[in-house]
Amino acid sequence: MAATLVAARIQRNWLQRLxxxxxxxxxxxxxxxxxxxxxTFRTLYSGRYAGxxxxxxxxxxxxxxxxxxxxxxxxxxxxxxxxxxxFAHGDIFMCGAYTAYYAAGALYRAxxxxxxxxxxxxxxxxxxxTASTSVALxxxxxxxxxxxxxxxxxxxxxxxxxxxxxxxxxxxxxxSGFQAYPEFEVFKGKWNVFxxxxxxxxxxxxxxxxxxxxxxxxxxxxxxxxxxxxxxSEDMEVAALMGINVDRIIVITFAVxxxxxxxxxVLYALVFKQVHFFMGFYPGIKAFTAAVLGGxxxxxxxxxxxxxxxxxxSVGPILVLDGLGIVAPYQLKDVIAFTxxxxxxxxxxxxxxxxxxAGKKA
Amino acid sequence: MTLLDVENLHVYYGQIxxxxxxxxxxxxxxxVTLIGANxxxxxxxxxxxxxxxxxxxxxxxxxxxxxxxxxxxxxxxKGVVQVPEGxxxxxxxxVHENLSMGAYTRxxxxxxxxxxxxxFTLFPRLKERRAQVAGxxxxxxxxxxxxxxxxxxxPKVLLLDEPSMGLAPVLVEQxxxxxxxxxxxxTTVLLVEQNAYMALQIAQRGYVLQTxxxxxxxxxxxxxxxxxxxxxxxxx
Numbered sequence: 001m002a003a004t005l006v007a008a009r010i011q012r013n014w015l016q017r018l019x020x021x022x023x024x025x026x027x028x029x030x031x032x033x034x035x036x037x038x039x040t041f042r043t044l045y046s047g048r049y050a051g052x053x054x055x056x057x058x059x060x061x062x063x064x065x066x067x068x069x070x071x072x073x074x075x076x077x078x079x080x081x082x083x084x085x086x087f088a089h090g091d092i093f094m095c096g097a098y099t100a101y102y103a104a105g106a107l108y109r110a111x112x113x114x115x116x117x118x119x120x121x122x123x124x125x126x127x128x129x130t131a132s133t134s135v136a137l138x139x140x141x142x143x144x145x146x147x148x149x150x151x152x153x154x155x156x157x158x159x160x161x162x163x164x165x166x167x168x169x170x171x172x173x174x175x176s177g178f179q180a181y182p183e184f185e186v187f188k189g190k191w192n193v194f195x196x197x198x199x200x201x202x203x204x205x206x207x208x209x210x211x212x213x214x215x216x217x218x219x220x221x222x223x224x225x226x227x228x229x230x231x232x233s234e235d236m237e238v239a240a241l242m243g244i245n246v247d248r249i250i251v252i253t254f255a256v257x258x259x260x261x262x263x264x265x266v267l268y269a270l271v272f273k274q275v276h277f278f279m280g281f282y283p284g285i286k287a288f289t290a291a292v293l294g295g296x297x298x299x300x301x302x303x304x305x306x307x308x309x310x311x312x313x314s315v316g317p318i319l320v321l322d323g324l325g326i327v328a329p330y331q332l333k334d335v336i337a338f339t340x341x342x343x344x345x346x347x348x349x350x351x352x353x354x355x356x357x358a359g360k361k362a
Numbered sequence: 363m364t365l366l367d368v369e370n371l372h373v374y375y376g377q378i379x380x381x382x383x384x385x386x387x388x389x390x391x392x393x394v395t396l397i398g399a400n401x402x403x404x405x406x407x408x409x410x411x412x413x414x415x416x417x418x419x420x421x422x423x424x425x426x427x428x429x430x431x432x433x434x435x436x437x438x439x440k441g442v443v444q445v446p447e448g449x450x451x452x453x454x455x456x457v458h459e460n461l462s463m464g465a466y467t468r469x470x471x472x473x474x475x476x477x478x479x480x481x482f483t484l485f486p487r488l489k490e491r492r493a494q495v496a497g498x499x500x501x502x503x504x505x506x507x508x509x510x511x512x513x514x515x516x517p518k519v520l521l522l523d524e525p526s527m528g529l530a531p532v533l534v535e536q537x538x539x540x541x542x543x544x545x546x547x548x549t550t551v552l553l554v555e556q557n558a559y560m561a562l563q564i565a566q567r568g569y570v571l572q573t574x575x576x577x578x579x580x581x582x583x584x585x586x587x588x589x590x591x592x593x594x595x596x597x598x
Contacts, residue, residue, distance in 0.1 A: 227462065227463060228466060230454060230455060231452045234453065234454055237450075238446055238450045240413075240414065240433070240434035241412055241434055241444050242443075242511065242515070243435045243436075243439055243443075243515060244466050
């Protein structure tokens with residue numbers, strides 16, 4: 001008797017607790033799930049796309065995702081230490097790509113570009129990394145450091161201001177048109193890897209990203225400075241008590257994140273072959289999505305989140321939307337990316353690898 | 363010759379006058395304890411010496427060198443290191459990485475490795491767990507790690523903020539024994555404690571803090587015998 005009463009009370013509480021918002025969220029979840037399942041099923045059933053097409057989309061997704069992952073590292077590392085989203089990061093990526101364009105153009109005119117492609121790529125990368133890093137350090141010094149002790153909203157607004165400043169400074173200096181990036185002759189066409197034809201540019205992007213990520217991971221996990229970075233991100237005050245110069249570590253963090261973004265800028269330009277003053281906006285927001293998806297503040301999470309996002313974005317439209325009878329589904333790839341951002345923020349704000357963030361850092 | 367000298371220290375939190383002219387000194391080789399109730403200003407004093415808080419007035423010197431103007435990370439390089447309240451080890455780092463962060467200001471590989479071995483002999487448990495993530499250690503082990511991490515900087519003066527807080531009585535004894543041991547090996551100790559009974563047993567001298575001022579000071583024996591101290595801090 002008593003037990004049933006208690007049971008009844010628990011049940012009523014559960015029903016009472018079920019709010020309109022909960023019902024809406026569940027409906028949203030179910031609707032997305034149903035759309036994904038139905039769309040996937042119908043696409044596969046129709047058999048409209050052959051195996052190689054899928055493979056192309058997967059490879060494109062991975063290469064696109066690598067670029068996102070490289071940019072996402074900067075967001076996640078800065079967040080890990082300052083608990084701040086550096087919204088100017090996408091524009092730091094743009095600065096890298098833009099300067100690389102001038103370096104590439106100069107090398108092209110000098111005739112070195114296609115005679116020494118690897119050397120040229122190395123020079124372009126070095127120029128882009130230097131430019132991105134310089135801009136990032138300037139932004140940190142001018143727009144963020146004076147606000148270190150301000151409430152958290154203040155540096156965020158400052159970041160958005162810095163983002164606009166960089167965009168329109170580049171527009172003012174170099175014009176608002178698209179600039180065509182020269183193409184490497186050796187990277188035209190496809191390579192055959194295990195019987196699979198892969199676009200050479202995409203292969204270069206994937207390999208370069210793997211190398212850079214490996215180096216970065218070693219730097220953060222194995223070096224003294226990397227360990228200090230992790231220590232500062234956990235407890236800034238105690239890190240200072242151990243003799244770590246926190247300001248210096250923050251500068252290094254910005255520099256490393258910006259270097260990755262600068263390299264990403266070159267890789268992005270290799271694939272899309274043009275630069276533009278506003279080109280940092282979408283990749284920046286996408287990389288931010290990737291960082292949130294992987295668990296912001298978590299470095300392996302950013303790598304994983306970038307790859308996932310790239311894959312979903314490239315395979316998702318034809319896999320899901322096509323099956324739902326949507327015409328020209330590829331134009332909706334941004335919808336997929338941002339639906340994912342919204343869903344992650346609602347249902348798993350800590351991201352894929354970010355359990356530890358939920359309580360302590362967020 | 364005084365090692366650490368604090369003179370007429372005034373510290374504010376915004377409008378709140380937290381330290382109202384603290385003067386104290388620590389001689390080489392001593393254990394000196396700061397006791398007092400919650401909010402008396404014990405931790406504030408240590409934080410100011412460490413450079414985390416800026417005094418509005420007063421001087422802090424180590425063997426005559428001014429510390430008050432230095433940022434926290436340079437104070438460590440001068441030879442004053444703090445074990446903060448609540449241990450605050452780096453929970454995501456391994457035991458070994460925590461210890462290596464303690465030696466951050468040092469560059470001589472051999473000296474660091476030697477000190478690492480010394481700390482592992484002092485705390486064998488840490489050696490067993492050197493590759494383990496520090497957040498998974500027990501409270502007592504974390505306190506050992508926090509002390510070991512501070513010792514890795516080869517301090518002249520070790521500042522300890524409530525090392526016994528939140529530990530089981532057996533472990534409290536052990537921690538105080540460890541502090542005595544460290545002191546006998548030549549490190550000067552400034553110990554902040556709420557456990558006045560234990561603190562006065564291992565210290566040579568003590569200061570009693572009350573609402574930001576030194577209410578009483580003297581040898582540990584005198585303080586233990588003092589009626590006021592007995593009533594307020596030693597339970598009769």
